[in-house]
Amino acid sequence: MSEKTNAPEISVKNVSMVFSDSKGNPVQALKNVSIDIQKGEFISLLGPSGCGKSTLLRIVSDLLTPTSGEVTVCGKTPRETRLEQKFGIVFQNPVLLDWRTVRKNIRLPLEMMKVPKEEQASRIEQVLELVGLKEFGNSYPGQLSGGMQQRVGIARALAIQPDILLMDEPFSALDEFTREKLNDDVLSIWRKTNKTVLFVTHNIAESVYMSDRICVLSPHPGRLSAIVDVDLPRPRNADMRGTPEFAALVEKVRNSFEGI
Amino acid sequence: MIKRITSSKGIVTAVWVLGLVVIWEICAFIVGATQRTPVNVLPHLYQIIGSFFDTKSITGSGDTIATLVFSSAAETLSRALIGFIIGMVLGYILALLMHLSHIVEKIAFPYLMIIQMIPILGMAPIVLSITGDISSARIIIAAILTFYPVSTNTLAGFKSVGRERHELMRSYGASKFQLYTKMLIPSAMSYFFTGLKISAPMAITASILVDTLQGGNGLGCMLSQSLKGSMTRFVFWDIVIFSAVIGVLSYYLMGVIERAITPSKRKAKKKAQ
Known part of the structure; x- marks a missing residue:
């Protein structure tokens, strides 16, 4: 166990991703992004649309292959972990049959x-x-x-x-009340199951409420502009949303965006 | 709320049917006042319905209009059904192949369009002269007309499956076979049935049309004999009404089959009521 805690569960090194748009021009979706995520951590990828946060989640889950850079998940390539079903994905739409x-x-x-x-x-x-x-x-x-x-x-x-739960803006289509209820539910599930969670969102308050650390991504090109530690005590509850500490963190995260 | 809408839907249908009857009858009265043989132009509905239940024999072999219509219908509609099933199966297989391979799609799609654009009136005599047999010609024409809507709608159904559904299956490491059986084929089911709903009445119309090309026992044949005056004009009217009813029923039958094999639709409806 002890040696495992040293090696990150998800390691993203210098990952860049270039798409071509409908006219064939290259578009830089991600530029030199590096993040290490420890086992059991709750990490948010936060940013406005076009910052490449969903792209990064898809690279980690082997739905996309990065143009350059290296990703390891549980010490293996994303493809190997995908075929071993080491991660579960929750999409923006529930995608139910x-x-x-x-x-x-x-x-x-x-x-x-x-x-x-x-x-x-x-x-x-x-x-x-x-x-x-x-x-x-x-x-x-x-x-x-x-x-x-x-x-x-x-x-x-x-x-x-799965060892890892990847969530791609799972609550962005829901109303505020349902979203806050599900925030609490996900936190309680996370506590019970000890999974590593990578949570993509564009909602600053949501990311502060949920995460251990927030990776702030800025757009054009998508890049990591800050990593903010959230030191609010756990378990978190709805009352914390009104505290000055919470407001200060939201403010800190908001100020760490570049070029918007 | 939903219950009110579904019950009002019944009212809407009733109003529609009643409106049609009223318009028909008004026209029949106007025609009746001007023509010497209004039966040839537009008889009253009660005359048509009455003629259907007339027990008087109209042929040498002792058929009444009703038995004549039914025996002709059995002849024509059984061929329409066979053609419909063949067209459905082939159309579905082609849709699958076109979705599996872009090359097949690129090659096949223009031909599909062309087949659809040739009028059946032109195609039917060609098919008849090739097969030399009216029954095979009926089957082939019905199959050709079924083929296109089924094929294009099913293909559209496969293509409508969104990116996230593909990603979900990919994240599970699904094989191509699993992707089709668990995701694409069930997803495209309602599109497939849309194709069937379009083509079922078309297959019936087409096989009746093929009948008119040659003597025999089919609906279309009786239709043209009646029009030419070799039997009472009411055979024509009865066949027109009968075919219209069968065409509409064939459409609804597809909907019934669809609900029978997709329990989610059935259940959603049950909940709504």
């Missing part, structure tokens, strides 16, 4: 991993409990609210028992 019930949606990755039937069932019940959707296992996604659908998305990501 509307022809499957909640239970069968959560079962989808387990079917592909060839998890034995009995274990599938027990894992599904376990994650349903964790996200508080026990009574809705046989509902179809179309019958659920947006917040509940995103809970199913989280449950599905947890069902594969």
Whole structure:
């Protein structure tokens, strides 16, 4: 264990990413980004649209290959960790299959991993409990609210028992009340499961409330302009959102953006 | 709330049907006042419906209008159904191949468009002269007309699957087979059924049209004989109404089958009511 804590769980070194736009001109989405993330950390990637935060998440999860630079996840290449199902992704849209019930949606990755039937069932019940959707296992996604659908998305990501949870603006389509409720739920799940979480958001208060550290990304080109440590005590609760310490951190994060 | 809308939908349909009947009857009265043989131009609806239940024999072999319509319909519609099924299967397979390979799509798509643009009136005699057999010609024409909507709609369905759904499957390390069976094919199901809903009435119309090209026992054949005056004009009217009803029913049948095989739609509806 002790040697593992020294090596970062996710290591991003000098990663750059260049896309070409519709006219074929190169667009620099990320420039020389380096971040080390320790096991069990809750890290936010924060920035406005166009700062490359979702691109970085997709590079870590091997959905995109960087133009240059090196990424290791759990000491292996992103491709290896993807095929070993070491991470679960929660997307901005819940991406649920509307022809499957909640239970069968959560079962989808387990079917592909060839998890034995009995274990599938027990894992599904376990994650349903964790996200508080026990009574809705046989509902179809179309019958659920947006917040509940995103809970199913989280449950599905947890069902594969990943070491790392990658969340790509998971609550940006939800209203403020639902978002704050889900913030607390994710923190409580994180406490219970000890996962490493990489959380992409454009909401400053959300990133302060959730994270151990915030990676502030600035756009054009996407680059890391600051890493802000959040030293608010844990467990966090809604009352902290009104404290001067919280406001000071939000202000500090806001001031660390460049070129907006 | 939803219940009110669904019940008002029934009212809307009823108003539509009633409106059509009223317009028909007004026209029939106007025609009746000006023509000496209004039956040839536009008979009243009650005359048409009455003729359908007339027990008087109209052919040498003792058929009434109703038995004649039913036996002709069996002849034509069974071929339409076979053609529809063949077209559906081939159309689906082509959609799959076009989605799997860009080259297949590039080669096949222009031909699909061309086939669709040739009028059946031109295509049917060619097919008939090649096959030399009216039944095969009906099947082939129905299949050709089914093929295009099924193929293009299903392909559109495959293409409509969004980036995040692909990324989700990729993150699970899904094989191509799993991507299709667990994600793309179920996602495209409603598009596939849209194609079927368009093509089912078309397949029926087309096979009736093929009938008119040659003597025989089909609906279209009786239709043209009646128009030429070799049997009562009410055969024509009865077949027109009967075919229209069957065409509409074929459309609704596709919807019923769709709901039967996609429980999520059924359940969402149940909840709404």
